[in-house]
Amino acid sequence: MKIAILALQGAFAEHEHMLHRLGIETILIREHWEDASGLIIPGGESTSMMRIMKDEGLFEPLRQAILDELPVFGTCAGLIMLDRNHLGVMDIKARRNAYGRQLGSFNTEEEFAGIGRIPMTFIRAPYIEEAGPEVEILARVDSKAVAARQKNMLVTAFHPELTDDTRIHELFLKMATTVSKEQP
Numbered sequence: 001m002k003i004a005i006l007a008l009q010g011a012f013a014e015h016e017h018m019l020h021r022l023g024i025e026t027i028l029i030r031e032h033w034e035d036a037s038g039l040i041i042p043g044g045e046s047t048s049m050m051r052i053m054k055d056e057g058l059f060e061p062l063r064q065a066i067l068d069e070l071p072v073f074g075t076c077a078g079l080i081m082l083d084r085n086h087l088g089v090m091d092i093k094a095r096r097n098a099y100g101r102q103l104g105s106f107n108t109e110e111e112f113a114g115i116g117r118i119p120m121t122f123i124r125a126p127y128i129e130e131a132g133p134e135v136e137i138l139a140r141v142d143s144k145a146v147a148a149r150q151k152n153m154l155v156t157a158f159h160p161e162l163t164d165d166t167r168i169h170e171l172f173l174k175m176a177t178t179v180s181k182e183q184p
Helices: 012-021 045-057 059-067 079-082 169-180
Strands: 001-004 026-029 038-041 072-075 092-095 106-112 118-121 129-130 136-141 146-149 155-156
Touching: 001 012, 012 026, 012 038, 012 169, 038 059, 038 079, 038 169, 045 079, 072 079, 072 092, 072 169, 079 092, 079 155, 092 155, 106 136, 118 169, 129 136, 155 169
Parallel strands: 001 026, 001 038, 038 072, 072 155
Antiparallel strands: 092 129, 106 118, 129 146, 136 146, 146 155
16 A cells, blocks of 8 residues: 655655554655555645645646545645635535634644544644535534544544554545455
């Protein structure tokens, strides 16, 4: 299994480190799409990453791969990029910088459906303001949806790659394994 990580800007190195800890091969995507078993879109600055994706010709290939059921995991800015108003692949609407500026960053521990209590690191984080009927909300903080899944897409408003807890990455890898087994 090989997981692609969008490496235009943001916390891609931390995701790569987490996947290597789990024994997973990675490929960093900067200029063109390469086939992989899944894709991680990291945190960072969503406006900058969207612009770079378009400039590098990555927008349509990545969007089409996700629509063709490539498993994708978006964290923080990655959540924003997958929403209705950006890549338009997940039936969610993100509220950007919902927890304030950099000084509003915080850590907490909350329940995550199917996993249990997990550490959550929020940095200028969004939350899910609206979710369509096919979206399963997986975690909430102060009644705000901060993690969700829809078909082949998993999103978190927080940064699991900045903790030692591997369970959310393991959940994503299970999604990628399931899809690769279903494909001929």
